[in-house]
Amino acid sequence: MTDIDTPVVIIGAGPVGLATALVLGRHGVRSVVCEQYGGINPHPRAHVVNTRSMELFRAWGIADAVRADAVDPAQAGTILWKQTLAGEPLGRIDFADGTQNSLTQRAHASAEQLASCAQDRVQQHLLDAVLAQGAAAVHYDTTVVEVTDHGDAVDVTLDGAGGRQILRTRYVVAADGAVGSTRDKLGIAMEGSPVLGHQLNIYFHADLSPWMRQDPALLVWLINDTSPGVLIGMDGARRWTFQRSFDPAVESPQDYPPERCAQIIRDAVGTTELDVDIRSVGSWTLTARTAETYRSGRVLLVGDAAHQFPPTGGLGMNSGLADADNLGWKLAAVLGGRASDALLDSYERERRPIAVENARHSMLNAIKMAEVGIGPETAAIAARLAGPDPAVAAAERRRIAEAVPRQRPHFDALNQEIGYVYGAARQVFGVGGPPPSATDYTPTAVPGARLPHAWVERDGERVSTHDLLGPGFTLITGPKGTGWADSLAEPCPESGEDSGAQPAKPGEPGEPGEPAETWEGMVQRTVVIGRDVTSPDGRCPELLGIGADGALLVRPDGHIAWHSTGGSTPASALADLLRGAERPAQ
Structure with missing residues (x-):
C-alpha cells in the first residue's frame, strides 16, 4: 500500500472547496484544503442562496447562521427597474405578488426558503463549521504548484509558509474556480458559449436609506446614459455592490480608482451628495461554459472549475454546493471500502447535465434581459427614456413595464433549484428534448429525484x-x-x-x-x-x-x-x- 499523508486534498477554500471538506468530514474523511490567498475574500460576489442550498445548510447545521446574515426577506423579494435609484420605478417584480399556484408550490416545497446572503458571510460560516468539525486542515497562503497522478495515489506539491512540500493523497478535488490553473494543467477543455461581455464589480459602503426606506429592493437595475448597471444590496443596509459593463481591451479594474468609482455610484443613485466608501473593485467574464469532463484520473473538478454561468439566475455558487454534496459522499464510500472507484464516474454523469441545463437557463435569462434595457441595447433605451420627446419616453416606459413581468423566471425558478432528477435528467436535457420548466415544480419520489419535503x-x-x-x-x-x-x-x-x-x-x-x-x-x-x-x-x-x-x-x-x-x-x-x-x- 502507498503511504498516504491525507485521503483528500482540496485545492481552493472558496464556498465549494469548504463545502467539500465539510461533507467529507461528516463521513469521517480527513482532508487538507489549500488556498493561495491569505483568507476569505471580503469582496462579496455571489449572494443568492437558493432553496436547495439552504436545505444543504440546514443539514450541515449552518442554515440559522446564514439566515441571520441574510437580507430581510421583505427587501429580498423585490426587484426594481429605474433610471437612477432616486427616480421613479419603471417596473418591478415582487415575489409576494406571484400566482397563487407559485406561492403554494414554494410554501409546500421545502422547510427552507431562498435567501440572499453575501458570499463572504456564507464562506465564513462554512469555514467556522469546517474548523469546528476538526476533520480538515485549512491552509491559507498555500499555492498548489503541481499535481502528479501516479494511478494509485497523487502527489500534490505545495508552496506555503513552511516552504515547499509534497503531500501524497488518494484523491484531489479542484475547487480553484473559473481562473484556477488545475483544469488547464490537466488538459480539460471547456465547451459552451463564447465570451459575451465583461463586468466591473464595485464593492462599497454607503447609506442608501433615503432612497431605499420607502421602496426597499434587493436588486435595482438602472437604465441611464451616465452610469447604467445593477445595484445589489449585500446586507440591506450599508454593504452594496454595483455592476456595470466595461471593455478589458481598453481598460482594467486598475483604471477605476476610488474617486472615479465613488462618482459612478453617485451618478447611479442620482445625487451629488453621497458619502461613498469604496472597498474594492473586481471584474468577471460573462460566459456559459462547462468542462468537457469532470474527472482526470484521481483529480475531480467542482464548482466554477467545472462550470461557469452568467449570474442571471444565481446558479453558480449554488450548483457548486450541490457538486460538493454529490461528490463528498461518493469519495467517502470509495475511501471507506464500501464502493469501487467506478462510483466516482457517476459524479460527472449526474452533475454535468445539471450544469449544462443551468448554463442554458442562465444564458436565456441574460438574453431576455435585453428587452428591459440590460444588455447591448442599454444606451439606445436610455436615450429614449431621457430624450426630448415626452411621447417617446412615455412609450418606452410602458414597453419596459409590460416586459418586466416576463423576467420573473429569472428570479423565481423553483424547479430549477430543486426539481432536477439524476438519470432522467440526461434524457430531459438531451439534444432534441424539450427544456424543463424553470418555475413549475412537482414533487416526485422517483429514483434520482431529491426526496420530497413533507x-x-x-x-x-x-x-x-x-x-x-x-x-x-x-x-x-x-x-x-x-x-x-x-x-x-x-x-x-x-x-x-x-x-x-x-x-x-x-x-x-x-x-x-x-x-x-x-x-x-x-x-x-x-x-x-x-x-x-x-x-x-x-x-x-x-x-x-x-x-x-x-x-x-x-x-x-x-x-x-x-x-x-x-x-x-x-x-x-x-x-x-x-x-x-x-x-x-x-
Whole structure:
C-alpha cells in the first residue's frame, strides 16, 4: 500500500472547496484544503442562496447562521427597474405578488426558503463549521504548484509558509474556480458559449436609506446614459455592490480608482451628495461554459472549475454546493471500502447535465434581459427614456413595464433549484428534448429525484422529511414495511474480486483494514412511518408513494437511490449502487 499523508486534498477554500471538506468530514474523511490567498475574500460576489442550498445548510447545521446574515426577506423579494435609484420605478417584480399556484408550490416545497446572503458571510460560516468539525486542515497562503497522478495515489506539491512540500493523497478535488490553473494543467477543455461581455464589480459602503426606506429592493437595475448597471444590496443596509459593463481591451479594474468609482455610484443613485466608501473593485467574464469532463484520473473538478454561468439566475455558487454534496459522499464510500472507484464516474454523469441545463437557463435569462434595457441595447433605451420627446419616453416606459413581468423566471425558478432528477435528467436535457420548466415544480419520489419535503412529527416535534436524513443512507418505509429494515441485517452480498474497493477500518476512511460484514453504518437509520414518525396532514406517504408496505432508500445527498416498486431488497440495491455495477438513478 502507498503511504498516504491525507485521503483528500482540496485545492481552493472558496464556498465549494469548504463545502467539500465539510461533507467529507461528516463521513469521517480527513482532508487538507489549500488556498493561495491569505483568507476569505471580503469582496462579496455571489449572494443568492437558493432553496436547495439552504436545505444543504440546514443539514450541515449552518442554515440559522446564514439566515441571520441574510437580507430581510421583505427587501429580498423585490426587484426594481429605474433610471437612477432616486427616480421613479419603471417596473418591478415582487415575489409576494406571484400566482397563487407559485406561492403554494414554494410554501409546500421545502422547510427552507431562498435567501440572499453575501458570499463572504456564507464562506465564513462554512469555514467556522469546517474548523469546528476538526476533520480538515485549512491552509491559507498555500499555492498548489503541481499535481502528479501516479494511478494509485497523487502527489500534490505545495508552496506555503513552511516552504515547499509534497503531500501524497488518494484523491484531489479542484475547487480553484473559473481562473484556477488545475483544469488547464490537466488538459480539460471547456465547451459552451463564447465570451459575451465583461463586468466591473464595485464593492462599497454607503447609506442608501433615503432612497431605499420607502421602496426597499434587493436588486435595482438602472437604465441611464451616465452610469447604467445593477445595484445589489449585500446586507440591506450599508454593504452594496454595483455592476456595470466595461471593455478589458481598453481598460482594467486598475483604471477605476476610488474617486472615479465613488462618482459612478453617485451618478447611479442620482445625487451629488453621497458619502461613498469604496472597498474594492473586481471584474468577471460573462460566459456559459462547462468542462468537457469532470474527472482526470484521481483529480475531480467542482464548482466554477467545472462550470461557469452568467449570474442571471444565481446558479453558480449554488450548483457548486450541490457538486460538493454529490461528490463528498461518493469519495467517502470509495475511501471507506464500501464502493469501487467506478462510483466516482457517476459524479460527472449526474452533475454535468445539471450544469449544462443551468448554463442554458442562465444564458436565456441574460438574453431576455435585453428587452428591459440590460444588455447591448442599454444606451439606445436610455436615450429614449431621457430624450426630448415626452411621447417617446412615455412609450418606452410602458414597453419596459409590460416586459418586466416576463423576467420573473429569472428570479423565481423553483424547479430549477430543486426539481432536477439524476438519470432522467440526461434524457430531459438531451439534444432534441424539450427544456424543463424553470418555475413549475412537482414533487416526485422517483429514483434520482431529491426526496420530497413533507412535515412529519417525531417525538412531539414537527420536522421535515429532510431532517430524518443523515450522512449515511436512510431507509424510509410505510407502516407495514418493517420487513425491509430486517433485510439490512443480512450479510453483505459478495463484493467480487474485481470490485476495486479499498477496504477501510471502521471510523478511519482511507486507511487499510477489514471490510464491514453487515450493512450497519452504510444505512445509518431506518424510519418507519407510523412508528418512528407520524404524518398529521397525511401528505408524507402520498408524496413518497410507498404505500403501507413499500419503502425507499435515500442517499446521503438527499436523492432517492431506490424505490420499492421492484423485487430487490434494499441490501442488494445498495450493493449494486455502491459497486458501480449499474449507474445510479437510471
